[in-house]
Each structure stands twice: as structure tokens, then as C-alpha cells.
Amino acid sequence: MPPKGHPLSWFTNRGSGGGDIMLRSAYVLILTIGLIVILGHGAYAVKAPDGNESSICLQCHSKEGVFMEFMNKETISVFIDPSGFKMSVHGFMECAECHRNYSIDDHPKKEYRSKGQYRLRSSHICRRCHDDEKICEKPIHSALLDQEKDGSSPICSDCHSAHSVMPVTGGKIFMSEKKYCFSCHAYDIRMTYRSGETSSIKVSHETLRSSVHGMLGCSDCHFGFSSEDHPRRNFKSRRDYLIASSDSCRRCHFDKYSKTLESIHHSVLQQGDMTAPSCTDCHGSHGIQRMHDDRVSIPRRCADCHGEIYEVYAKSVHGDALINENNKDVPVCIDCHKAHDIVNPLTMEWHEMIPQICSECHADRSVVEKYGLSVNVVKSYLSDFHGVTLNFYKKQREELDKPARPIAVCTDCHGTHNIMSTRDVGIVKSNLITQCQKCHANITENFPDAWLSHYEPSLASAPLVFVVNGFFKIFIPILVIGLVLQILLHIWRYSSNR
């Protein structure tokens, strides 16, 4: 018997009377129905313990290593990360809400031609809810939809993963900006210009990481772009785009940028020649490397446009040493022409600068001495007729605005890009007469000898000059001493005679 006060005691106490059988029957009935309801419910709970069909699906789909095969024998993993799905914006939804034909009872087998076709079909699922008008609010989407009209359908899951879809704003928390950008830019998607030209927007992650800008984020250079904003750009041509892209560099490398404003490349560009190089043409874009480390590559970059000059340079004493010996002392293009403020080398200003340019190395003992070259070459030029005239012309042009005539400088005798070694004196001498003739008509073969070839006059190289100089070196002091002594004696005699 149940104790008094127990809920069942009511039945027990009443059960002692005549109407007891009725009550007992009702009790059993209720108990039975209750049991059925409870057991029935219990049976359902075994089938779906937390109350949704997704769990049923995940019983299989959370296992890795299950693949689905397409008609073209491509395969795709059917694995779905349950926590990723739960965390996603669609975490509250049931599988069948997207995968409509599937239910606990029905798992139809569908045949797709290829993975591509499958992914494309899957995109249609998204767009059942996300209608075109809605998704067009993001500029990147409208560009993709434009592409769709041209026949290349965008696939949502290329950028937004299929089951771990995150809101874009929330996405930043979970993935770096770079990863976000690479969700599209790792693929060979093409960008179309007004001219109809297209170019790939693919960026190699490896290349970017190994570049000098590996630590920067995409939007550090591509300003205006972020995981929230992807403005639609409208360039006439690929070339226009590349030139405009150089503006990105300006924000950090302003010193270099302002130098380029003085360059011939910039002025050619200003004149409308779009083939003029901009930053990326020489430096590259995503794979920018430090240039000092690989001097051999520098002339090669210039050779992209100035190929003929490179050919000549490669055969010169400088180019040969660079390319064949990897000599660090020889000049490359940018050592003479400068890298960013490259000026027109046909101007008088440039012509006048040449001895100074050559002297950067040829007057530096630490550079030329190991090759047995004299450091006096520049000095001997500057103190001779041509050098003196050149310097005066330079001053006159600067201070009196006088037009100057071109005066022979280093390159007029030695050549520019084709500079040869002077060790073979015969070649230099025979070249010299033709070089002299450029300015001095009617010269004979004696004329070039008037130039002492940078040598200090010696008894062997220039005996006449040596003797004359030597004579006066002795004669002048004797003369001065003799005259002064005479004067002193004269004054002395005169004063002691008074």
C-alpha cells in the first residue's frame, strides 16, 4: 500500500469501496495511454535524439573518406564538417531545406556529368533564396552576373564555402583578408576591359609570399578594396590598368615616384606613349624581389624594351664581366642612367655629366686598382683642352644661358654601351682618328698623337713634353732665386752705401 498523502493513495483508499473496479479500469487506461505516449515518444527520440533530421544526415556525412563519383569519373568528398555547419549562417536550417529532394526516408541517387556541373547546379540552390536583385547589391556580384550573361556562370561556393557559409562581415574574424581575397584570386578568373581585352586576376600565393611585400595585406596596395568592398573598376585596356596600378606604389615609395616624374619614361608617357614603362613593368607586381641582390637581372629588365642596346652592352668590357663573371664592380644600366630619374641621354646636360659618371668608378682607387687601371684617367681628361672646355661650357650654360657645343667626352673615344678594353692599344689608336674626325675635319694621322692618352708625360711616352716640363721645373726656381738674390744684394749695397 502506498503511504498516506501519496498521489496513488487516492486510488487505493477509494478502491476499498464498491465503485473501485471502474476507477481501477480508468487508471489502467490512462496509464496505458500515457505509457503508449511516453513509449511512442521514446521511440521517436531514438530516431532523432536532438530533434532534427540534419543529425540523421550527418551520421553518414560527418565521416571522412566517403566520395561521390561523377559520370566523368571525377570524385568529390561528401564530408561535411558538423561544427562548421552549425556555426555557419545556415546552421539553423535543415539539410532538406537546401537539398530538397532528400529526406530521412528518401536519398535519391542523382547523376551529374562532372564536378563542374554539380557545383553549378548547387549554385542554383543558393539562388532560390538569394535572388539576383539581392545579391547584386555587392558590386563583385553584379560583375559576376554580367559574366553569367556572357555564358560563364559564377559558382557561389567558389568564394563562399558550401556548408560553412559565413556572413561576410563575420568572415573577417575567421579568415585573414588575404585568404578572403584568394578565395577568388587564386583562380584563373578573367577580368574584361572596355577594349574587350581580358587578363587573369589570378595571383600566386607562393609568389606573393616570397616577394618583398609578403607581409603586406592585399588592401595595403589595392586601396579601396577590402573584404567588405570590391569597387567596380572600368579600364580601357590592360595597359591602362597597369599604368594606373603604379599609383599604388606611390603611397609608400613616394621618393622613387617623385624621381620618376623627372624621367624620360614619364615624359614619354605624358606625351601619350602608353608603352612607356611604369613601376610594375620593371619591378613586377606580386612577385617583387629586391634588385640589388641580382645585378645580372637588371640589364635584362631594361632589355625587355632596349634589346638592341643590351646586345651591344653584353659584348662590352662591362657587360661581358657582368654576365660571364658576375662581376660586382662593373656598371649595369642603372648605375649610369639611374633607376628612377632616367633622363634623356641625348641632351647636352647629360653629355656634360658623362666624365662625372665614369669617374664614379674610374676615379675610385678601390674599384679600378685591382684591374690595373689608372685612377688618373678622369683627372687627365678634365685638365686637358676638352675637359677644361667642357667644364666651362657647363658653367656658361648654367650661368649665362649660353648654348654649348658638344665637346668630346669619355664616351666619344671609348664608346658608350660598346666600351672595349683599352689593353689592345692598336685598336684604340686606329679608332681614335675616326673619332677625332667627327669634330676635326682634315686631320692627318699625326693628329691623335696630340692627345697623350691619359698618360702622364714620361721620357718613354712623350719625351718632348717631358723634357720641356723638366727643364722649366729646374729653370724656374733657379731664375727666381737668382733674381731675388740680385735684388736683395742691390738693396743691401744701396742701404749700406748711404
Add this chain to the structure above:
Amino acid sequence: MSKNDNNILPKVRRFSKYRIAEHWVHVVMFVMLIVTGLSQTYYYLELSQWFVLKLGGIDRVRMVHRATGVGFSVLLIVHIFAAVTGLLTRKWGPDMLISIKDFKDAAHNIRFYFGLETRPARCGRYTYKQKFEYWAIFLGVIFMASSGYLLMYPIRATAYLPGEVIPMAKALHSNEAIVMILIISIWHIYNAVFSPEVFPIDRSIFTGYISRRRMIREHPMELEKEDAVGENNEEGMISEKVIRGV
């Protein structure tokens, strides 16, 4: 001192107007050559560059230098022509030629300076100092002119001569210029300006006259000769007579 002397003692005519003019032209040209020449030799000095730019550029400086040089060499030719003509027509004697006596005079004067002689050497119309200076400058001008023309026409020169003569000419031209500048600035300026005998300045080349007192002291032999001729000459000036007509 000399002013008073001039007042007391009669003056003697020493230089004709031709020589006075010749000296002036030489002075002007010499200074022009020095200034335009040195600014080329010492091109690296601030002063040279300032001067070259002030004159309107190196081309103009060179042009002025060459034109003056040509002028100077013309004067040299005229000078030689006049001297030879004068000698041939016996308008003057070979007073400027150096003789043994000049070396003896020099040695004598050095002994005199050391107190080994009681009086200085007795000189003629030109003292040995003047003669040596004259010939140093005369030869100098010949060197300067010839090397100058080589430098002015290097292409024509090397048609006949080896190329090396051009740098040699340059060495000679600049070195000889220094020698001439030293002779003029030390020797000539001392003897004609600062020497106690003429201080503050020997004006005979500007006025044409020299005091009798200085003639006695510096050119006693010439004075004796002049006086000997001068007995028949009212003015007592041999030089005027000799030079007339040149």
C-alpha cells in the same frame, strides 16, 4: 728726389715717341695676355672662372687671347724690322747686343755688392741688367708666339709635325709664360719701380726723358758719347736725332 734733380740738372732725351708708344702697347697687350692666359692655365681657380664668365665665356677668352697674341707677334715683327732697318741705316748702333763686357759688368757689380769693388760697373746706353731682361723677354716672345701658333692651328701643325708637338707646345707656352711673368713682375718691376735708384717710378719710358744725374750714375758711357756728339747739337740729344724718321 728725382723731381728736384730734374729741375736742377738738364734732362736728356732717352726714348723716342715710337718707343714710348711701343712700350704702352706692350704693357696693355702683355696684361691682356696674362689675364686671359692665366685664367685658362689655372682654370680651376674661382677667380679664373669668375673672370671667364664675366668676359662672356671660354670661347671669347680664347679669342681675345689669340687675337692679342697675333697682335703681339705682329709687334715683334715690326720691332725686329725697325731694329734691323735702324742698324742697316746706321740710325743707331747695336747697343742692345750682348757683349763680353756685359758679363764682366755683371761680375763686377756682384763684386761691388759684396764690397769688393769701390764703384759699380760703368755701363753704356743699356745696362747689362736691361740687356739680359730685353733678350729674355725677346726670346720668350719668340717661344710664346711659335708655341702659340702651334696651339692655335693644331691640325695644320700636325700635318707636318708629329702629334706630340701640340702637348709640348702647351707645356712650353704655359711654362714660358710663367718665366716671362716672373721676369717682368720681379726683375722689371723692381728695376723700374722699386729700385732705390728710381723709386717711386722710372718715368723715362713714359716721358722720354731721363735726368742727367741718373745718366751719370747709370749710363756714364752713353752720356760721354752723347756729350761728344752733343757739342754740335743744340739740344744735346743724340737719341732724338738717331731715331727720327722711324
